[in-house]
Amino acid sequence: xxxxxxxxxxxxxxxxxxxxxxxxxxxxxxxxxxxxxxxxxxxxxxxxxxxxxxxxxxxxxxxxxxxxxxxxxxxxxxxxxxxxxxxxxxxxxxxxxxxxxxxxxxxxxxxxxxxxxxxxxxxxxxxxxxxxxxxxxxxxxxxxxxxxxxxxxxxxxxxxxxxxxxxxxxxxxxxxxxxxxxxxxxxxxxxxxxxxxxxxxxxxxxxxxxxxxxxxxxxxxxxxxxxxxxxxxxxxxxxxxxxxxxxxxxxxxxxxxxxxxxxxxxxxxxxxxxxxxxxxxxxxxxxxxx
Amino acid sequence: xxxxxxxxxxxxxxxxxxxxxxxxxxxxxxxxxxxxxxxxxxxxxxxxxxxxxxxxxxxxxxxxxxxxxxxxxxxxxxxxxxxxxxxxxxxxxxxxxxxxxxxxxxxxxxxxxxxxxxxxxxxxxxxxxxxxxxxxxxxxxxxxxxxxxxxxxxxxxxxxxxxxxxxxxxxxxxxxxxxxxxxxxxxxxxxxxxxxxxxxxxxxxxxxxxxxxxxxxxxxxxxxxxxxxxxxxxxxxxxxxxxxxxxxxxxxxxxxxxxxx
Numbered sequence: 134x135x136x137x138x139x140x141x142x143x144x145x146x147x148x149x150x151x152x153x154x155x156x157x158x159x160x161x162x163x164x165x166x167x168x169x170x171x172x173x174x175x176x177x178x179x180x181x182x183x184x185x186x187x188x189x190x191x192x193x194x195x196x197x198x199x200x201x202x203x204x205x206x207x208x209x210x211x212x213x214x215x216x217x218x219x220x221x222x223x224x225x226x227x228x229x230x231x232x233x234x235x236x237x238x239x240x241x242x243x244x245x246x247x248x249x250x251x252x253x254x255x256x257x258x259x260x261x262x263x264x265x266x267x268x269x270x271x272x273x274x275x276x277x278x279x280x281x282x283x284x285x286x287x288x289x290x291x292x293x294x295x296x297x298x299x300x301x302x303x304x305x306x307x308x309x310x311x312x313x314x315x316x317x318x319x320x321x322x323x324x325x326x327x328x329x330x331x332x333x334x335x336x337x338x339x340x341x342x343x344x345x346x347x348x349x350x351x352x353x354x355x356x357x358x359x360x361x362x363x364x365x366x367x368x369x370x371x372x373x374x375x376x377x378x379x380x381x382x383x384x385x386x387x388x389x390x391x392x393x394x395x396x397x398x399x400x401x402x403x404x405x406x407x408x409x410x411x412x413x414x415x416x417x418x419x420x421x422x423x
Numbered sequence: 424x425x426x427x428x429x430x431x432x433x434x435x436x437x438x439x440x441x442x443x444x445x446x447x448x449x450x451x452x453x454x455x456x457x458x459x460x461x462x463x464x465x466x467x468x469x470x471x472x473x474x475x476x477x478x479x480x481x482x483x484x485x486x487x488x489x490x491x492x493x494x495x496x497x498x499x500x501x502x503x504x505x506x507x508x509x510x511x512x513x514x515x516x517x518x519x520x521x522x523x524x525x526x527x528x529x530x531x532x533x534x535x536x537x538x539x540x541x542x543x544x545x546x547x548x549x550x551x552x553x554x555x556x557x558x559x560x561x562x563x564x565x566x567x568x569x570x571x572x573x574x575x576x577x578x579x580x581x582x583x584x585x586x587x588x589x590x591x592x593x594x595x596x597x598x599x600x601x602x603x604x605x606x607x608x609x610x611x612x613x614x615x616x617x618x619x620x621x622x623x624x625x626x627x628x629x630x631x632x633x634x635x636x637x638x639x640x641x642x643x644x645x646x647x648x649x650x651x652x653x654x655x656x657x658x659x660x661x662x663x664x665x666x667x668x669x670x671x672x673x674x675x676x677x678x679x680x681x682x683x684x
Binding site: 282285288291303310322 | 500517520531540541596
């Protein structure tokens with residue numbers, strides 16, 4: 134039972150992460166390779182707040198969202214100056230810089246040794262979440278709230294503006310819209326989603342080190358998004374289900390780890406290639422043609 | 424609104440080939456309620472001139488004046504908000520948005536386009552969205568008639584329309600804003616004769632009823648003759664001929680160098 138609930142917790146965290154990526158990559162068509170950097174910033178900032186202050190979850194989540202959002206301004210600046218491939222490469226650089234800082238700023242992050250003994254989340258400053266059952270319920274509630282926020286944004290005129298930017302930013306500017314501001318807000322939201330996922334992850338696992346927030350993790354999140362589908366919440370959920378459940382299924386088949394791990398990578402890669410050929414918008418994604 | 428271009432110059436620097444002067448002092452004035460066509464060969468800088476007026480190119484010399492005021496400090500989106508509407512060369516509807524969403528995107532009412540809005544002002548957003556929908560329906564009714572097929576296609580993706588139809592809706596969309604000046608870049612290119620007549624009727628209606636100022640780039644000379652009061656012939660980065668359309672198009676120099684007659 135606990136194993137099943139553990140999978141649910143991971144699933145909830147990945148849905149939030151992939152929704153964050155969906156905000157920029159799926160809705161606005163801005164391919165970023167630094168989602169794990171924001172995930173890591175959220176995890177480390179969240180850890181520091183949990184360890185230093187006895188604050189309720191909502192306060193810590195707000196602080197984490199704002200701080201990761203502020204970091205996203207660096208990416209926003211790059212998006213104003215660089216287009217397409219060049220912008221994506223800049224986000225790759227951002228990912229590498231954040232990882233290097235997390236890995237080498239030992240005084241603050243404890244570098245490769247990681248930080249252990251992270252306190253559990255407290256709801257309203259009273260109930261401390263202990264064990265996998267409360268975490269499964271709590272992360273499910275947070276995930277549902279994030280899905281609700283994503284759906285509300287997608288259906289709103291702001292969602293329409295992001296989809297229009299995806300189709301033709303030049304035309305949108307000529308229609309009197311400040312596309313730079315709209316993109317900056319999308320990056321902020323995307324980073325905030327990832328930051329909250331990082332906070333949940335750190336407090337659940339009780340230990341973090343920089344290897345959870347590598348470029349590989351960013352690629353993994355983007356793969357999950359494209360496999361599940363871009364532009365809507367259903368796709369993000371499908372993507373998270375695929376990447377979280379698949380390794381467990383392989384485990385059930387009884388393959389040895391030495392085979393299961395590389396096989397999993399091959400299946401992810403193959404799924405991505407097949408999806409791009411058969412259904413470029415992903416399993417449950419929306420047609421995003423221009 | 425009156426649009427004036429004063430001594431517009433644009434130079435591209437190239438370390439190997441030297442400087443290339445695309446625009447070498449363009450002067451043009453278009454009064455309110457007037458349709459002026461810009462004609463000229465390919466690569467003479469017509470679209471570049473539109474990009475300067477719209478704010479996509481900012482490193483030009485000279486002045487772009489709207490009712491006597493220099494708009495150089497205004498970024499593209501603020502120029503659009505100030506009343507400059509633009510129809511681009513080629514298809515410009517957003518294919519991933521429905522027809523109605525395309526119309527709404529051109530509205531000056533931006534209520535709800537901030538991510539906080541759906542959580543604090545959803546009722547107000549609903550009202551504004553309804554008003555935009557009504558305005559879009561009114562515009563389509565007025566331009567294409569109440570039996571227009573576009574009224575039943577409002578929820579369909581714009582990519583479902585043909586190229587010519589997208590041009591028509593592209594022009595209709597400009598009316599959602601409060602444009603006073605329209606920059607139309609080859610509105611008839613790739614459009615069949617039936618739609619060309621509709622486009623001409625729409626533009627004429629806009630000028631007569633709403634006193635819009637229209638600047639038009641076009642290679643279809645019959646269209647230019649039927650619509651434009653004045654015509655400017657652009658060549659070698661300068662306006663070589665300017666005057667009444669018939670007069671400019673009958674000029675021997677224009678005939679020889681551009682029309683090939």
